[in-house]
């Protein structure tokens with residue numbers, strides 16, 4: 295029997311909705327085919343954006359979308375992607391599969407996509423191979439309202455009104471694909487480039503995000519903050535961490551794995567919390583008032599690509615293991631909402647841990663999609679204090695994990711949302727939830743469960759889908775239930 299203690303009176307911080315953000319790169323079939331099929335496609339679309347995908351994503355209340363990369367960002371030249379499509383330059387996408395990029399999806403198309411999704415925009419600029427002028431002009435092109443060469447160019451290209459850009463990344467992975475820089479070199483470059491990322495519309499200042507560390511590169515975090523921790527220069531510092539069950543060159547299959555790989559994967563995904571704590575401690579040293587946000591703008595599972603697919607397209611299946619990865623990470627972000635203000639799972643459609651797959655006119659929702667749909671009630675809610683008694687489980691000493699993992703919030707309408715994951719492959723656990731000085735009026739539950747490698751395919755698209763969960767009892771301040779193995783559960787409590 296586990297006990298989950300919740301103290302609704304102790305509000306721990308605001309869960310910014312951007313913690314459930316997404317990422318879409320010019321990579322494989324994410325943008326082309328996945329999101330954008332062009333105006334002349336036979337697939338139902340509005341201004342080139344697939345209707346099925348837009349509708350599915352809107353159900354997730356998708357808060358923010360990052361674009362155009364990733365590694366692609368540091369070789370993207372935005373002027374190639376504006377103006378009449380016939381005249382747009384073609385290039386080779388050298389990072390991702392060596393395919394031709396025809397630039398038919400550019401700035402205006404991204405803005406159109408975000409307008410349809412009603413989400414915020416996170417644009418990642420090119421510091422690795424672009425100039426300061428190029429970056430500065432992109433911001434001017436998108437956001438300047440008055441008379442200027444770039445604003446005039448935007449108007450000439452059909453958009454009179456300036457766009458809003460909420461977040462701007464100054465380079466991506468500049469320690470690697472974005473230029474192989476040392477942290478001190480990047481920091482000086484950052485100071486220079488960010489100077490020209492100007493806010494023209496002071497009612498909506500652009501948040502500038504610096505390239506942060508890869509995984510546990512604490513040296514990078516320290517060195518960058520040493521040089522640029524002025525919150526006027528930097529409003530966010532990124533962190534990238536992927537859950538890779540195996541090694542970089544042999545990551546492991548998305549679907550063909552055993553129980554020991556399951557627990558290893560769980561352990562590796564839980565490592566996100568250690569990274570947030572340790573990078574966070576360095577941030578606390580330079581920014582004790584927490585004015586600089588931690589932005590986990592790439593996270594999720596990364597496996598070997600599906601056999602027979604282009605290795606540069608990073609297409610992988612998505613199973614209950616991914617559902618647990620999503621549930622655990624979103625719980626971690628909630629619990630660290632004092633510092634983590636945005637997180638973007640990689641990537642939206644058809645790439646890495648996607649929420650959707652497409653094939654021609656067909657679309658499938660992945661288990662990860664369903665977790666986001668169950669967790670969306672945490673968006674813009676208040677984190678509340680919770681403590682869960684757990685036990686260690688697993689097959690090998692080095693890869694032991696807690697059996698259960700939770701986070702709890704109260705949304706604006708006063709409802710409490712408990713999201714809890716059972717990491718065990720074999721055991722159900724009885725949980726008594728006890729609320730301090732608060733009575734429960736009613737409970738509703740939704741569960742996602744299945745075999746560890748169960749997934750949705752185009753032939754069997756609903757094998758994994760949320761179901762109503764009614765196996766609980768509730769009296770006074772207590773809710774009791776039994777959570778089945780390998781599952782993600784959402785309980786919505788009405789309080790009295």
Ligand code: AHR
Nearest residue numbers: 363364365366466467640
């Ligand atoms: O998401 C795929 C790639 O992973 C991104 O382009 C890059 O930033 C990271 O290495």
